Amino acid sequence: MSEVSLLFLAGLAGSVHCIGMCGGFACVIGADARGRAATLLRQLAYNAGRVTTYCFLGALAGYLGLLLVAQCGDDSIVAWIQRGFAVLSGALLVYVGLQFFGGHARGALGAGGALLADAMRTLVRAPGLAGPLAFGVLNGFLPCPLVYAVAAQAAASGGPGSGMLTMAAFGLGTFPALLAAGAVGAWWQRGGVPAGVATVSLVSRASGGRAAHAGSGRVLALRCAGAFIVVLGLVTVARGLLPLSGHIHPMP
């Protein structure tokens, strides 16, 4: 259980990273003209789509991990595979965490990601709930090292159920930040300014009156989150490297 809560925290801290890119999407999805409740529904649909993708990826990774383990049979090999996943996941987490200190928190999109993001742009303005839902589903597939890291953990978790739980915990952790980003987007739209401007400035404008001041606060928050993720990554790598007994945690 401590594992799940840790991943929830990873999601929570990592979502500072998410704001860099996915936060932009949440912002742009913005408000529904029919009022606050409709806006909230819109944002929830987006996030539900995103977390569904994560859950699916988690279940898939867990299932593939299970197949791999079942194929090997030998316990020592199983242990090695799980260690491999842990090291991979930890390394990715450290990579993501260190990016926060580089000032440029956005993960670079590959060619495929750029194509996907390009296609998604057409969905943003679609009215109704289907648009944001579809948007969220596709958003979940965008290449993101954080998602890969957690997916690697899901693969090592022992089965589709626990894999799904792993990713769900992470996904729920990203919920608050992205809902907040969505609220900022909606607020911005109500202000009559066209949305879809650079996201970072939107976020910094939203978190305080003076942009420079807000910027420094944001950098601090970024660094804290980055440090947390680096520590989490190191712990995960350590789990893979150190011969601790019971480092395989089958989920209840």
Add this chain to the structure above:
Amino acid sequence: MNAVPAAVDASAAQMLECAHCALPIGRLGQRREVGGEARWFCCYGCCLAYQVHHGERDEPQAAAALIRLGVGAFLTMNIMAFSLLLYSGAFDGDEAWLRQPVHWLLALLATPLVALLGAPFFAGAAQALAQGRLTTDVLVGIGVLAAYGYSLIELLRGSDRVYFDTAAMVLVLFTLGRYLEAQARVRAARSLAPLLAAERAEARVLLRDANGAQREVIMRVRDIAPGVCVRVLPGERVAVDGVVVDGASECNEEAVTGQPQFIAKSAGMPVHAGSINGSGPLEIRAAVAGAHSRWQQVARMVREALARKSMIGVTVDRIVAVFIPGVLLLALATAGYWNERAGIEAALMTGLAVLVVACPCSLGLAAPLANALAIAAAASRGIVVRGGGVLEKLARLDAIAFDKTGTVTDGELRPHSIRVDGASTEEVMHYARALACASDHPVARAIAQIAADRAGTRARRVEVRAGAGMRGDVDGTRCALGTAAWMAAQGWTMPRALAGHTEDGGTRAFVGWDGCVRGCVLFADTTRADAPHAIRALQRRGLHTLLASGDAAPAVARLAAALGVERWHAELMPEDKVRVLREAIRSHGAVAMVGDGINDGPVLAAATVGIAVGGASDLAKESADVILPRGANGMLALPWLLELAANARHSLQMNLVWAFGYNAIALALAAAGLLQPVLAAALMAASSVIVVLRSWRAGAAADRSV
């Protein structure tokens, strides 16, 4: 009473006609969604061409398709997650009572999914079956309905052998494949649209009303008459061929000359339609009607070229046409085989896997997409390639033959002296000019030009023999102008004083009347600046080169040596050129002929690929397969074009090898029961993605190569 059957007939006929070219779609017809409506096309090229013209609503359409795909993926991922839990035994033991409710949940999720994503496939399948065709829609429809229907029946019977996940994955992956294909088409159409926009372009026309006040109206370029003044603002496209009357700016003429350079323009200078205005506004007087500019003609030709089928494209379409019924039979046979040995479920799964894995979505797409992108890339540099078949031939050229005058030498000849025998210079020029006025050949144009200030009569009953000469009546005298061979063909005597070659060996035009050759106009040839570079680049590509000319041997030999051309033939009549070309084709294989397009018509037609250097002002007269851009560096486009064609061919071959190889292997695996339908659908979708990405990369690589 009669109206009703007539209407039915009309709609039935409409269904069976290609939406673009209006020809019957035949057995190989394809159904695609364009602009939100399903239409039938005879080939993929027609579909692309149609999309360019009617694709204004592509963006909202793509968004709607993506939303459907996203919502479908949402439902599918839920189905898959629960199915994975079922497979891994999460609901065994104590929680076994949950299995039945989970199955019901899967059915609950799958039903809207089948309705949402299945509808287009079912509609397409129904339409195709009503017309007696088998399409991939039919295969997908059968597969999905079989998996879904069987699962539903099993569920109602209380069994737990459900395959909702299979139905869901097949549907969502095929929808993804369709979406990607449609996106590839939209992007291809988007990159073609600027070229074809010429036909719908508008311009700011300056009109003066009765009291002299000037006003500006927006008018369609097609409707602009010669002499009309047009204003072009900075950054806008010049819409007419004409002369600058006011303003100073610079224009990027890449669309006309293939050279992306800005050329300074000021009052009195010619500008070309299709070029892009730079920093200042220009006022231009149209020299020709708006519809007759080269830009407009290129747009028309590119649109026609898109709808032309290529050899490979037609072959692939034919294979696909027999492939689909074959796959259906194979699926039935597989299902029958497994039904006897392992029961109905194994039969269902193997049959479904065969149906799904063999859907040749990516096959029909590869050739037209690669060709359309290459044609567009060429057209953006002012090169007209008339169809994908031409590209295929260009890619496998072995040799290339050049005409001399107006092709490797400048079209504008400079006459430097006149020799006479038994007549005065004035007399010779009088007859020469009278005849020359009736022809568009570079030699005739040059003669007409130098004699322009001398008043004279025009020849009557003129006969022009392309590449040889012309004859006609001037003041009642039978006279002729042309090569030595032409004079010999008339049976006229050639004085010794005129027959000998000059030391520089330039082009000569003989003039004679009353059965005797009386004079000879000598021209200096200037080699086109781009010809040596272009020829060297072609030789580096491993092509044999050949020079064929109607001129005298010394001139041709000298030029061939200067250009580094391997072989040359001189003093050829047009039919001799055709013969030389046929011989070259026999000895080398595929031979392209480069000529000036108007006088070399029959020779260009005899070549594997006829290439015109684009001197003609009216492209409609060009019958060549390829028309190079106008301007001093037009021929430099030739090596680039061959590279483009080679790239397109390579990408196409790799795609076909991939697609056929993949289909063969996957089909065998599926029939042997070694491939899950879900995996089969995933492989199918992946193959579509690979084909689309490969075609795109080929287009981009060609753009980078120069």
